[in-house]
Amino acid sequence: MDKLHLLSDQDVATGDAIPDNSYYKADTPSQPWASAPPEEMMDAVPGYEGIGASGGCVPPPAQDFPQTPSPEGQNRSWQIPSIGEEMAKEAFLEYVSSKCCYRSNPAKQMSIMDMHPLNTYRYRLVTFTETRSMDWATEPYNGGIVDGGMGHAPGPWDIAVSFSALFEDASQDIRVPYTSTVKGCESCLALGRIACTTCTASGYVQCSSCGGLGRVNSAAQPCPRCSGVGRVKCTSCSGIGTQTCNTCKGKRQLVTYLKLTVKWKNNVYESVANKQSGFPTEKLSQVTGDTVFSDIQPLVYPVIGFPDNDINRASNEAVRLHQAQFCSTGRILQQKQTIELIPITRVHYCWKEKTYIYFVYGVEHRVLTDDYPGKCLCCSIL
Numbered sequence: 041m042d043k044l045h046l047l048s049d050q051d052v053a054t055g056d057a058i059p060d061n062s063y064y065k066a067d068t069p070s071q072p073w074a075s076a077p078p079e080e081m082m083d084a085v086p087g088y089e090g091i092g093a094s095g096g097c098v099p100p101p102a103q104d105f106p107q108t109p110s111p112e113g114q115n116r117s118w119q120i121p122s123i124g125e126e127m128a129k130e131a132f133l134e135y136v137s138s139k140c141c142y143r144s145n146p147a148k149q150m151s152i153m154d155m156h157p158l159n160t161y162r163y164r165l166v167t168f169t170e171t172r173s174m175d176w177a178t179e180p181y182n183g184g185i186v187d188g189g190m191g192h193a194p195g196p197w198d199i200a201v202s203f204s205a206l207f208e209d210a211s212q213d214i215r216v217p218y219t220s221t222v223k224g225c226e227s228c229l230a231l232g233r234i235a236c237t238t239c240t241a242s243g244y245v246q247c248s249s250c251g252g253l254g255r256v257n258s259a260a261q262p263c264p265r266c267s268g269v270g271r272v273k274c275t276s277c278s279g280i281g282t283q284t285c286n287t288c289k290g291k292r293q294l295v296t297y298l299k300l301t302v303k304w305k306n307n308v309y310e311s312v313a314n315k316q317s318g319f320p321t322e323k324l325s326q327v328t329g330d331t332v333f334s335d336i337q338p339l340v341y342p343v344i345g346f347p348d349n350d351i352n353r354a355s356n357e358a359v360r361l362h363q364a365q366f367c368s369t370g371r372i373l374q375q376k377q378t379i380e381l382i383p384i385t386r387v388h389y390c391w392k393e394k395t396y397i398y399f400v401y402g403v404e405h406r407v408l409t410d411d412y413p414g415k416c417l418c419c420s421i422l
Contacts, residue, residue, distance in 0.1 A: 085193050085219050088174065088298060097173045098196040100371050122157055123385045123400060131400045132387070135407035136414070143414035150391040158317040158384040158399075162329055163351050165309040165340070165358040165377045168207050170302065171370035172196050174216075177299040180291040181222050188297075191218040196300055203304045206374050211303045219298040225288035232290040233282040239274035241281040247272050304373070309362060311354035312382075319384055319399060320408075327402025329380030339363065340375040351379055 085091075129152065136147040174196055193216055204210060224230030235241035246252040247270055250263035254270040262268030273279035284290040312324060333343065343355035355377060366372050384401040391413055398409035 085188075085216075085298060087193055087195060088216075088219070091174050091176065091298065096175075097171060097369060099369055100172075100197050122159070123155075123383050123405075125152055125155065127405065128152065128155060128385060128387050128400050131405035131407055132398060134405075135398075135409075136412070141416040142412060143416070146391045146412065146414040150389040150396075153388045153390050153395065155388070156386040158315060158319060158386055160315045160317075160324070160382050160384060161313045161332075161346075161348050161351050162324070162380040162382055163311045163313075163343075163354045163358070163377070164380070165355070165362060165375065166207060167307045167309075167362040167366055167372055168304065168374045168376075169307055169366045169370045170203070170304050170373055173301045173303075175299050175301065176296060177215075178287075178294045178296045180287075180289040181293040181295040182291065186220045186222050186295065187218050188221040189218070193218045193298070199300060201300075201302045203373075207306055207376065209305050211301065214300045214302065216298040216300050220295055221297070222293050222295050225285060225292055225294050227287035228285035228292070230292045232285055232288065232292040234285050236274060236277035236281055236283045238276035239281065243274055243277065243279040243281040244271040245274045246270065307362065307366065309358040311350075311358070313348050313350035313354075317384065317386075319386075319401070323401065323406075323408065324382055327382065327404050327406055329382035330403055331378055332381050333379040334376070335378075336374065336376045338374060339372060340377050343377065343379065346379065 129147075132150075133144070133147050136142045136144055196216075199214060199216070201212060201214065225232075228234045236243075239245050247254075247263060247266035249265040250256055250270060252270040254263055254266065254268040255261060256263050263270070266272050274281075277283050285292075288294055312321065314321075333346070335343075340359060342359045343352055346352050346355075358377070359375075362375070363372065382402060384399060387398050387400060389396055389398070394413065396409070396411050396413060398407055398412070400407055
């Protein structure tokens with residue numbers, strides 16, 4: 041890592057020798073500081089020799105991988121609910137009443153001719169996983185015990201960490217025991233202060249009122265802001281030329297340690313059976329369905345025997361994919377698979393000897409129609 045040395049020359053320029061603008065511009069950006077310690081600050085920790093500056097994910101031991109579940113108990117009796125005529129009428133009336141430019145007479149007086157169920161299903165697999173990753177971390181040393189070398193550092197999967205609840209995304213950072221060491225801060229050479237990057241340690245910056253000339257008009261009138269000098273005291277460092285070190289926050293020392301990051305995450309696979317019914321499928325993301333099947337296990341088995349083969353295939357693909365993917369990178373703590381029936385009913389109705397169509401969809405019984413006969417003229421034009 042490059043070292044920033046403190047500049048000792050605090051002399052103020054005299055006469056007309058104004059420092060070059062490139063060195064004294066007040067808006068010069070500060071130097072970015074590294075978020076990870078340099079390689080030389082990382083002491084070797086037994087069991088963690090492969091952890092470099094960038095860290096990385098740590099897979100669990102092979103014996104922790106869960107076993108494939110048994111397919112027993114998958115024969116079920118599936119009961120698929122359907123919408124009735126009264127419910128279809130009620131949903132239609134509620135929809136029409138919510139439209140300010142729709143007359144209610146057609147909805148009240150119409151006669152339902154027939155109803156076609158176009159129900160579809162949404163399969164969802166949620167795999168709740170735990171992953172662990174290691175990284176070197178540094179922070180200003182504020183005193184306290186430094187345990188590096190006082191014991192054997194436990195393995196990343198030997199550290200007991202508990203989650204708050206199943207199927208809740210969360211993360212937690214833990215300092216690995218017996219990995220802490222203290223060294224002087226290299227950014228400031230353990231001085232606690234660095235050269236001010238705004239004024240380049242001079243304590244002064246170019247006057248913004250006169251542009252460093254010291255005069256404000258052709259009559260050579262001295263600039264009132266800088267008194268004709270052409271420079272003013274640097275506000276970033278209060279004119280002293282140095283700033284508190286951004287890395288050690290003035291503490292002069294840094295504690296370096298291995299940080300274990302534990303993440304709990306819901307990994308979701310979702311599939312909607314394609315019925316090719318002509319109903320715009322993008323509308324289905326706005327509604328919920330009736331849960332007709334729910335299965336929660338440490339490891340679930342693919343659904344078999346469901347009336348819709350698209351769902352059986354989706355479940356088989358999802359379970360195979362998740363167990364292959366997440367067993368190699370972390371632990372599968374729990375899996376939950378559900379099947380929702382998303383009710384869709386196409387209703388043909390008659391009003392004044394003409395036939396029209398509307399759809400009722402979702403548990404919320406939302407309505408979709410393009411040819412309602414009771415629209416006002418302005419809505420018809422739109």
